[in-house]
Amino acid sequence: MALINGTDVARDITEQTTKxxxxxxxxxxxxxxxxxxxxxxxxxxVTYVKMKRNRSAKAGIESRFVQLPAETTTEQLVAEITKLSEDDGVDGILLQHPVPGHIDERAAFxxxxxxxxxDGVTMHSFAAMAFSEPGFHSATPGGIMRLLEAYDVDLKGKHAAVIGRSPILGKPVAMLLLAKDATVTICHxxxxxxxxxxxxxxxxVAAVGKPNFITAIKPGAVVIDAGYNEGNVGDVDFDQVADDASLITPVPGGVGPTTIAVLLEQTVSAAIRRSEDM
Known part of the structure; x- marks a missing residue:
């Protein structure tokens, strides 16, 4: 068993992003x-947004913060995001999720x-991932793919099981794995x-949102734990499966750092593309 060090991979991505x-x-x-x-x-x-803003500053990225009250309506949130979409001084938009239950999150995205x-959360971005067209990856799936790439995991012809089918994690990571010639089973x-x-x-790829949900794997499998539950616990029972895994991500220190690194990388890419189009 070898650990996949997401912190190191994220550092490499961020160094290039800063440049x-x-x-x-x-x-x-x-x-x-x-x-x-x-x-x-x-x-x-609140903690996640603060962390992302701090990482942005270190990478030479300006951050703008819009905090709205919990009683904000879908219409009000859509209006705020539309203003940012039309603002030439803004290159990337991150809506921290989940939003309060009374809001239509999809409409906001x-x-x-x-x-x-x-952050790769729109239907346009999902379609780009599914059809291997230019666009932005969902940040966590994009980070997962960078981890697999950094550790030279050959996906061609391999069987990948994705546990979870959320529109911003399970489904997009399945599309990205498929694009690398893996045979993908989406479980739920x-x-x-x-x-x-x-x-x-x-x-x-465990992305089901249930602590210690995966307790057994195929010997030699590569395990990506994209879960984060209370108490710094992932979706994979690390102690149960680590000895059977050839590579495994820890929680924390695995998928999380690369998620933020990809978000920042894509923000700079968006700025560059927009400047070239102006």
């Missing part, structure tokens, strides 16, 4: 700008202009014989 951000500023006279929108005061979301969807809460399927997979 590109500096070059962009020298050429245009301004820094790339990422706008973060937060609805309410959920402590975990779709208010993000495709060229500023650096109603999948029959889930344990048997997982035990046949060469690559396991």
């Amino acid at each position: 590109r951000a500096y070059e962009f500023e020298q050429r245009t006279g301004r820094k790339p700008c990422l706008a973060a929108v937060l609805v309410g005061e959920d402590p975990a979301s 779709e208010a993000i202009a495709p060229g500023k969807d650096v 809460s109603k999948t029959a014989n889930l344990d048997e399927i997982v035990r046949t997979a060469d690559i396991v």
Whole structure:
């Protein structure tokens, strides 16, 4: 068993991003700008946004923060995001999710202009991933693919099991794996014989949101734990499966750092593309 060190991979991505951000500023006279929108005061979301803003600053990216009260309506949120989409000083937009339950999250996501969807949450971005067209990857799936690439995991012809089918994690990572010639099985809460399927997979991506949910794997499998539950616990029972895995991500220190690194990288890419189109 060997650990996949997401912190090291993220550092490499961020170093290149910082260099590109500096070059962009020298050429245009301004820094790339990422706008973060937060609805309410959920402590975990507040912490995540603060972390992303700090990482942005270190990478030479300007951050703009829009905090809205928890009682904000869907219409009000869509209006705020639309303003950011139309603002020439903003290159990327991040809507911190989940949003309060009374808000139509999909409607809010779709208010993000495709060229500023650096978190890869819109239907446009999903279609680009599914058809291998230019666009932005969902940040966590994009980070997962960078981890597999950094550790030279050959996906061609391999069986990948994705446990979870969310529109911003399970489904897009399945599309990205498929584009690399893996044979992908998407599993979920109603999948029959889930344990048997997982035990046949060469690559396991756990994104189901249940602590210690995966307890057995195929010997030699590569395990990517994209879960993060209370108490720094992933979706994979690390102690149960680590000895059987050839490579495995820890929680924390695995997928999380690369998610933020890809978000920042795509923000700089968005700034560069927008400047070239102006």
